[in-house]
Amino acid sequence: MDNDTHVETIILLSHKSPDSVINVTVEFGEGEGKVPLEAIAERAKKYQPKPKITYKMIQEYVEKNYGFKVHTAYIAEVKRSLGLTMHDAPNAVEGLKHPRKRPPKEKVEAITDTLKYFEVI
Numbered sequence: 743m744d745n746d747t748h749v750e751t752i753i754l755l756s757h758k759s760p761d762s763v764i765n766v767t768v769e770f771g772e773g774e775g776k777v778p779l780e781a782i783a784e785r786a787k788k789y790q791p792k793p794k795i796t797y798k799m800i801q802e803y804v805e806k807n808y809g810f811k812v813h814t815a816y817i818a819e820v821k822r823s824l825g826l827t828m829h830d831a832p833n834a835v836e837g838l839k840h841p842r843k844r845p846p847k848e849k850v851e852a853i854t855d856t857l858k859y860f861e862v863i
Contacts, residue, residue, distance in 0.1 A: 795860045803859065808852040816845035820853040824863060 769776045797814045804812050819842060821828060845853070857863045 792861065795857075795862055799860070800853065800856050803856045804849075804852045807856075808848075810849070810852075812845070812849050812853060815843070816849055817853055819843075819845055820850055820857070823850075824854075824857070826857075826862065 770779050770782075772778060797817050800817050801812055801814070804810070818828065854863070
């Protein structure tokens with residue numbers, strides 16, 4: 743027997759007036775019964791999405807910290823080898839004109855360290 747369970751749900755959405763309303767008054771600041779603003783700001787930081795790391799940011803970091811440039815194809819190859827998600831490139835072609843070149847070891851290490859720095863891996 744299959745252990746996977748599949749459930750489908752259909753929901754009807756409608757515009758309906760609420761049955762009741764609850765008014766809540768919140769006071770911010772310091773003191774008893776007040777919500778401190780610092781606590782709200784700290785909690786909000788946990789829910790902020792991480793900034794998107796671009797190939798340009800990776801290239802700049804590698805050049806600044808390792809002293810050499812890396813091609814975007816090398817970055818893509820390292821990401822692919824690590825199993826990271828890849829987005830479809832708008833300029834992608836169906837067939838490659840040349841086989842993919844494996845980046846040199848020092849560039850793979852620099853790109854991998856950079857991905858760790860940006861917390862991608």
